[in-house]
Each structure stands twice: as C-alpha cells, then as structure tokens.
Amino acid sequence: MKYILQKLGFYLVAFWAALTVNFFLPRLLPGNPVDIMLAKLAQRGPVTPEAREAVELLLGTNTEAPLIVQYGQYLGKLFTLDLGTSVAFFPASVTDIIAQTLPWTIGLIGVATVISFILGVTLGMLAGWKRGSWLDNLIPVTTMLQSVPYFWLALILLFVLGGMWDLFPLNGGYNVYETSPGWNLEFIGSVIYYGTLPALTIVISSVGGWMLGMRNMMVSTLSDDYILTAEAKGLRPVRIMTTYAARNAVLPSVAGFAISLGFVVAGSIVTEAVFSYPGIGSALLNAVGSNDYSLMQGLFLVITLSVLGANLLVDLLYSFIDPRTRARS
Incomplete structure (x- = not known):
C-alpha cells in the first residue's frame, strides 16, 4: 500500500508540473489567437475595442490580464472541463475536436503499436533462444528499417x-463517397482498409527495436544460473524459454511499451501528415500553425494524461511482475 501511495503522490506532482508547462509553453510562442482572429476580421473592415473584447470572451483568452491571473483562470476551467474554443477549427470547441480526432489516432497508432510490440517481442524471444538462426540474422535488416527516416519509409x-500496385488508398480515413460514419460493417471495413497502409508503416519501422531489445535480454538471461538449474531438472525447452527466460527478459520491454502506449494518444504526426489521416497529429499541426492556444493546451493535456496514466499503470503492474521493485521501495 505504501508503494502505491508513493507512486500516486509522485504522479500527482508530475501532473501539476505538466499542467504548468502546458499553460506557459504556448504563450512563449510569438503572437496570440486573439490577434489572429482579429486579423481575419480586419480584412472585412476596422476592428473596434469592443470587437476585441468580444473575441477574447469567445475564445476564453484574456491576453490583457497578468499571467498569474490567466493561470488561475486556466486551472479553474480545467476542473469544469472547459477547454475553450478552437481558432483553427472555429467555431468548434476544443472538446469536440478532441472527441472527433482521438478515436482515429487510438485506433490506428494504438493497434499498430500493440501489433509491433507483440510481434517484435515474440520474434526477439525466438531469435535469442535460437542464436545464429535465420531469424537471428534477420535482426540487422529490421533495425536498418528502423533507422530509415520515418516520412521516407x-x-x-x-x-x-x-x-504502382494500387492495393491501398493514398489518403483519408475512410471512403467518404460510399460510406458514412457509424457502427456498421461497411464503415468499419472501410476504416480498416484505409488504415492498413499507415499501420503497416508504423509496424515496419518499430518492430526492429522490440526484436533487438528482447533478443539481447534473452541472450543475457539464458546465461543465468537458474536457467541452468531448470535445464538440469529436465524441464521442457518450451517451458524454460517462456516461463523462465522470456518472463524475466521481457521486463525492460514492458517498461518501454508503457511509454509507447502513453504516446499513442500523441499519434504519429508524420504518418498522419503523409497519409492525410484525420487524427490528433493532424489537429496538432493545424493548432501550431494557427497559434491556437486552446487547442494546443487541450491536446497536450490529453497527451500528458495518457503518458502519466500509462506509466502509472505499468509501474503498478511491474510491482506484481517483479516483486523486487516493492522491496526496494
């Protein structure tokens, strides 16, 4: 119980620090969303002080107030889940934009990350168990693919x-001409079809790292004394590989997988940009380009929560997988 309380306290402090950085970081950028909106309005005629005040109230951005006052207002709105209005997608609210884009990113990046992890750890386990095999010799090829620039791949x-082969669509999240969003087989099939190529890109570029890490840990674990003892007892090789060697070798990969899961919400900005995929990454690019404080803060908040939540979950899970972590705490 003490271990859990320590972890919860640490992550609460980390969350507050992340909220503070989330507030100040966009304000260090030149310009502000009010000026951007007023510049658009100025194209239609002169802008009065009353118009500026109205825009500030609409966007929830009081740029004339001291930063400490803005910071207090920012924290107050978070407790009411009021994330403001987006400039890049005006007049939509930030909450609506996140609700629309988040499922696309989780579906694509999340599934691809889980597939690459399971595939990489499994192949790495077999490569470490059978050193010198064709699978072991395949690892340099997979790591080379990992080093290739992401957008180039x-x-x-x-x-x-x-x-060239016209096997998959070039862009988009689904066929907007033949299907409409909904829980039906036609739409789900279209989403899977359109998401296959972006997911394949993520799997190819990341599976090599999981394979190499798991393979090296397997080689190190197989030299431990308890593996020799298990072999002397006459246990089956499959049981030694999975129950004894792989269970201990996978621990560092589990920690890395937690970080990867946390950043699933952040999405792969490059992938979504190349494939014009309607996810969090595309919304974040639009927010940065428009100096959209509210949308940037909302997206960073969701990313922060996902990263901290995933790490907390794995920290707690890690204590059950490896009880030595509770003893050291």
Whole structure:
C-alpha cells in the first residue's frame, strides 16, 4: 500500500508540473489567437475595442490580464472541463475536436503499436533462444528499417503499394463517397482498409527495436544460473524459454511499451501528415500553425494524461511482475 501511495503522490506532482508547462509553453510562442482572429476580421473592415473584447470572451483568452491571473483562470476551467474554443477549427470547441480526432489516432497508432510490440517481442524471444538462426540474422535488416527516416519509409510504401500496385488508398480515413460514419460493417471495413497502409508503416519501422531489445535480454538471461538449474531438472525447452527466460527478459520491454502506449494518444504526426489521416497529429499541426492556444493546451493535456496514466499503470503492474521493485521501495 505504501508503494502505491508513493507512486500516486509522485504522479500527482508530475501532473501539476505538466499542467504548468502546458499553460506557459504556448504563450512563449510569438503572437496570440486573439490577434489572429482579429486579423481575419480586419480584412472585412476596422476592428473596434469592443470587437476585441468580444473575441477574447469567445475564445476564453484574456491576453490583457497578468499571467498569474490567466493561470488561475486556466486551472479553474480545467476542473469544469472547459477547454475553450478552437481558432483553427472555429467555431468548434476544443472538446469536440478532441472527441472527433482521438478515436482515429487510438485506433490506428494504438493497434499498430500493440501489433509491433507483440510481434517484435515474440520474434526477439525466438531469435535469442535460437542464436545464429535465420531469424537471428534477420535482426540487422529490421533495425536498418528502423533507422530509415520515418516520412521516407511512408512515402515509399505509399508510392509502391498505393500508387504502382494500387492495393491501398493514398489518403483519408475512410471512403467518404460510399460510406458514412457509424457502427456498421461497411464503415468499419472501410476504416480498416484505409488504415492498413499507415499501420503497416508504423509496424515496419518499430518492430526492429522490440526484436533487438528482447533478443539481447534473452541472450543475457539464458546465461543465468537458474536457467541452468531448470535445464538440469529436465524441464521442457518450451517451458524454460517462456516461463523462465522470456518472463524475466521481457521486463525492460514492458517498461518501454508503457511509454509507447502513453504516446499513442500523441499519434504519429508524420504518418498522419503523409497519409492525410484525420487524427490528433493532424489537429496538432493545424493548432501550431494557427497559434491556437486552446487547442494546443487541450491536446497536450490529453497527451500528458495518457503518458502519466500509462506509466502509472505499468509501474503498478511491474510491482506484481517483479516483486523486487516493492522491496526496494
């Protein structure tokens, strides 16, 4: 119980620090959303002070007040889940934008991350168990693919599988001409079809890291004394590989997987930009380009919550997988 309370206290402090950084970081950028909106209005005629005040009230941005006052207002609105109005997608609210884009990113990046982790850890376990096999010799190829610039790999797959062979669509999240969003097989099938190529890009670029890490940990674990003892007892090789070696070798990968899961919400900005995928990454690019404080803060808040939540969950899970962590605390 003490271990859990310590972890909860640490993450609460980390969350408050992240909220503070989330507030001040966008305000260090040049310009502000009120001026951007007024510049658009100025194209239609002169802007009065009353108009500026109305825009500030609409966007929930009091740029004339001291920062400490704005900070207090910002924290107060968070407790009421009022994230403000988006400039980039005006007049939509930030909450609506997040609700629309978040499922796309979680569906694509989340599924691709889980697939790459399971595939990489499984292949890495087999490669470490059978050192010198063809699978072990395949690891340098997978790590080379991981070092290839992400956008370059995406463009190659897009050109070959989407352009030359016409196996997958070039952009979008679903067929907007033939299907409409809803829980029906036609729409779900279209989403899977359109998301296959972006997901394939993520899996190819990330599976090599999981394979290499798991393979090296397996090689290190197989040299421990308890593995030799298990072999001397006459246990089956499959049981030694999975129950004894892989269970201990996978611990560092689990910690890395927690971080990856946390950043699933952040999405892969490059992937969503290349494939014009309607996720969090695309919304974040639009928010930065428009100096949209409210949308940036809302997206960063969701990303922060996901990262901290995933790490807290794995910290607690880690204590059950490896009881030595509770003893050290």
